[in-house]
Amino acid sequence: MYFNTAEREFGEIRLPVNCFDHMVRLHWRVAVFKGLLALIVISRIHPASRKICDIWIMKEYGVVESWTKRFAIPIPLEDTLFDRPLGITKNDQLLQDLDGMLLWYDLDGEQGGILGFYGVQGSFDVDTLTDSLYLLGPTRE
Numbered sequence: 001m002y003f004n005t006a007e008r009e010f011g012e013i014r015l016p017v018n019c020f021d022h023m024v025r026l027h028w029r030v031a032v033f034k035g036l037l038a039l040i041v042i043s044r045i046h047p048a049s050r051k052i053c054d055i056w057i058m059k060e061y062g063v064v065e066s067w068t069k070r071f072a073i074p075i076p077l078e079d080t081l082f083d084r085p086l087g088i089t090k091n092d093q094l095l096q097d098l099d100g101m102l103l104w105y106d107l108d109g110e111q112g113g114i115l116g117f118y119g120v121q122g123s124f125d126v127d128t129l130t131d132s133l134y135l136l137g138p139t140r141e
Helices: none
Strands: 002-004 009-011 026-033 036-044 051-058 067-074 083-088 093-098 101-106 111-118
Touching: 036 083, 051 083, 051 093
Parallel strands: 026 083
Antiparallel strands: 002 009, 026 036, 036 051, 051 067, 083 093, 093 101, 101 111
């Protein structure tokens, strides 16, 4: 669901048709990747198998058919119980919370690691910041 501030109306963007195929255990988050809408999905391929992080990109905003799976990243730590995608940085690094460990993965360089921050599972969060200038007072002409 979204809110269009110019039109002052709510709308809905449909997710990719087969983005939840693995669906054994699942966490997902909406993010921005290179200015495009992205969907990050962490799931387990099979209960006794490995975990994977899929990143879907919507190439044409609002067009369901334009969703494309851009990345399928294996998660290196198999014994984690809590896996949550946090977001994608402006430097194209995926951030994840795995059992209270903050992990990064460089989407261009295909490498990653632990950032060295440890917390309680679910204690990390990421938000998108957009620079803007909004005048609060009356304007001079």
